[in-house]
Amino acid sequence: MHLTLPPATAARLGPEGTARALAVRKQLAEAGIALPAWIDERPGRLQLVVGDLADDPPLSRSAEVLATEHGPWVLAGLLALRTAAAAPRAAFYVPDGAALGTLSRLVSGMAVEVHRALPSWPSQPERDIPGAFGRAWVASPAVLDRAAAALSGEPPRRVCTVAGGVRRPQAMCTAPGETVRDLVRRAGGALVADWVALCGGAPGGTLCARDEPPPAGTALVLVLSAAHPLVRQARRPLSEGLARARTACLGCRQCSDVCPEAARGTSLRPHHLVAQLAQGRADPALAEALLCTGCGACDLVCPAAVGPAGILRHLSARLASAGASPPRQPLRDHPARPAVRLPRDRLLQQLGLSQYR
Numbered sequence: 001m002h003l004t005l006p007p008a009t010a011a012r013l014g015p016e017g018t019a020r021a022l023a024v025r026k027q028l029a030e031a032g033i034a035l036p037a038w039i040d041e042r043p044g045r046l047q048l049v050v051g052d053l054a055d056d057p058p059l060s061r062s063a064e065v066l067a068t069e070h071g072p073w074v075l076a077g078l079l080a081l082r083t084a085a086a087a088p089r090a091a092f093y094v095p096d097g098a099a100l101g102t103l104s105r106l107v108s109g110m111a112v113e114v115h116r117a118l119p120s121w122p123s124q125p126e127r128d129i130p131g132a133f134g135r136a137w138v139a140s141p142a143v144l145d146r147a148a149a150a151l152s153g154e155p156p157r158r159v160c161t162v163a164g165g166v167r168r169p170q171a172m173c174t175a176p177g178e179t180v181r182d183l184v185r186r187a188g189g190a191l192v193a194d195w196v197a198l199c200g201g202a203p204g205g206t207l208c209a210r211d212e213p214p215p216a217g218t219a220l221v222l223v224l225s226a227a228h229p230l231v232r233q234a235r236r237p238l239s240e241g242l243a244r245a246r247t248a249c250l251g252c253r254q255c256s257d258v259c260p261e262a263a264r265g266t267s268l269r270p271h272h273l274v275a276q277l278a279q280g281r282a283d284p285a286l287a288e289a290l291l292c293t294g295c296g297a298c299d300l301v302c303p304a305a306v307g308p309a310g311i312l313r314h315l316s317a318r319l320a321s322a323g324a325s326p327p328r329q330p331l332r333d334h335p336a337r338p339a340v341r342l343p344r345d346r347l348l349q350q351l352g353l354s355q356y357r
């Protein structure tokens with residue numbers, strides 16, 4: 001594996017720093033962690049690497065447990081990413097609570113920042129950390145975990161929460177090959193016989209087979225009755241979603257207003273894609289769908305229950321299997337639009353999950 005740094009970055013780091021950055025890049029690459037392309041294309045633009053520990057879906061405690069019970073581990077992951085990217089700054093973005101206290105104590109005296117996250121969802125650290133917008137590499141807890149594992153040679157912790165209709169909801173370290181059924185058993189078993197697992201939680205999760213492992217990096221296995229509205233929505237075929245888009249979509253653009261990727265300045269506009277698809281526009285013209293992270297925020301605000309996130313998930317899967325890639329996006333210095341934030345304390349009620357609080 002041949003890796004190089006841009007000449008300007010190598011000159012800034014010097015021979016020793018360059019060798020260290022390349023060595024860490026190699027270890028990360030072997031673990032499947034790639035740096036965003038813009039970091040090397042635009043030397044000097046990257047200002048900080050952010051470990052985002054505030055993006056747990058409702059009912060998940062995975063990031064909190066990773067931070068509180070494996071603090072040095074998650075810090076090692078963040079420092080590895082900073083070294084590989086040659087970032088001047090490193091920061092954690094953490095919700096109020098035990099994780100904030102643990103990480104603040106851990107980094108005391110170190111050149112690592114800890115920022116308190118706003119109690120809103122999805123998290124948007126680029127907006128809330130000074131100097132971060134358009135200049136940050138934001139890493140999820142799963143990437144921090146894999147980065148720490150790549151450097152230490154130990155297996156990743158793979159913390160996953162099993163919650164919802166189970167007897168003992170909990171966050172647990174998982175082993176490769178453990179199936180959804182194994183994890184539900186470790187959480188005391190399901191409360192109903194017709195249980196179904198939404199991997200990734202809600203909104204935005206996908207249905208998983210009981211006897212398959214959850215997808216890599218799953219933070220939450222949400223166990224629900226098959227009759228739960230979230231399960232019915234996840235099972236809705238594309239044709240039904242498009243029929244609803246044709247007959248019920250108000251064109252209100254609330255889905256695009258709340259979309260964190262649109263707010264970052266990308267060209268993703270779910271209202272536009274949904275309208276184009278509903279009118280039968282061909283897939284290749286809609287490659288912006290590949291910018292969608294599947295967070296599901298658009299589903300939560302849609303007043304007509306069109307389900308834009310599900311429609312985009314179908315579209316992205318088709319585009320990806322056809323070999324399409326997302327269109328290149330310009331890097332912006334300032335947000336293109338104001339952020340619409342959803343208060344976390346209302347999410348459970350809105351999702352019909354209050355009983356599992």
Ligand code: SF4
Nearest residue numbers: 259292293295296298
């Ligand atoms: S699911 Fe996709 S389109 Fe919807 S808000 Fe999230 S990133 Fe935007």
Ligand code: SF4
Nearest residue numbers: 249250252253255302
């Ligand atoms: S929020 Fe719903 S109704 Fe409004 S434009 Fe988006 S899909 Fe249509």
